[in-house]
Amino acid sequence: MADVWQEGEGVPDDAWSEESDADIGSLLDVGYEQLDGFVNWLEAQGLPTRIAQQDCFNAECLLDYLANHYRKLIDDINEFELRWFLFSHYIRKAQADVETEERLLDSLQRFFAFLHTEYAYSVPDWVFSTLDDRAFYLKRRRDYAELDSEDERAWEEGFRSWCAELEDDLDMRSLWLPKNLGMDVSRSDVMGWREATLMDEANRQWQEERSRLLSLGLDFDTVRERLTAFYLEWASLPQERLEGQSPREVILAERLERMEEQPENPETSDDL
Numbered sequence: 001m002a003d004v005w006q007e008g009e010g011v012p013d014d015a016w017s018e019e020s021d022a023d024i025g026s027l028l029d030v031g032y033e034q035l036d037g038f039v040n041w042l043e044a045q046g047l048p049t050r051i052a053q054q055d056c057f058n059a060e061c062l063l064d065y066l067a068n069h070y071r072k073l074i075d076d077i078n079e080f081e082l083r084w085f086l087f088s089h090y091i092r093k094a095q096a097d098v099e100t101e102e103r104l105l106d107s108l109q110r111f112f113a114f115l116h117t118e119y120a121y122s123v124p125d126w127v128f129s130t131l132d133d134r135a136f137y138l139k140r141r142r143d144y145a146e147l148d149s150e151d152e153r154a155w156e157e158g159f160r161s162w163c164a165e166l167e168d169d170l171d172m173r174s175l176w177l178p179k180n181l182g183m184d185v186s187r188s189d190v191m192g193w194r195e196a197t198l199m200d201e202a203n204r205q206w207q208e209e210r211s212r213l214l215s216l217g218l219d220f221d222t223v224r225e226r227l228t229a230f231y232l233e234w235a236s237l238p239q240e241r242l243e244g245q246s247p248r249e250v251i252l253a254e255r256l257e258r259m260e261e262q263p264e265n266p267e268t269s270d271d272l
Contacts, residue, residue: 024067031063041114054100058107061094078207079126080175087140087166105131174210174224177203181235181248192254198247
């Protein structure tokens, strides 16, 4: 059975084991301990209680997102994950009041300042530049709220356009996986768990290699070129853990299996 997988959301829940669920609990325990410290830190800053509560809600959303979708703590966040959280996930999932949602970037600026002060966390420059992109965030939030909820077809078309806007922004920064997997195979928006798991693996490797290449002082165009070659090689090389198949072969086999499982459309009766 296929899962609809939104790029940036990690793999489908049923692909994780009970052991992974326990790991999530441990990560959340650490995150909630940080939140307790954040509350005390905000009180020491003299912030009004209402703002402090909003800040904690927004920081908790980020910690939950990282633990549940990426199995990681805030210390290991990368630029892709932060941008996806701000400009897609939170807007679609938070369902907070307007004031809290509009305060998101300020809340996280204070949260990262807290981590720097209390945990000696070295905040990367891209965190500051991302959290400064207020106009883009507010536009994304407004555009999502204005999607036509009465007409399903219009909503889907508007949502696809909304998603494409972020995809283009991420691609410009060399943060987005290419659609092309080589050999005329493209990634699908509707994935089985194997494909979703492999794409999650590819994305993690892409982001790690991107950080390494940028640290060498390479420009985005050069980085994208090298990453694309790296990605296509990954897709085509057989892996022992995939029983000697390449990721692309596993993906194609799963798609074929899903197609065979789908019931055929009933033939039109001559009596109609």
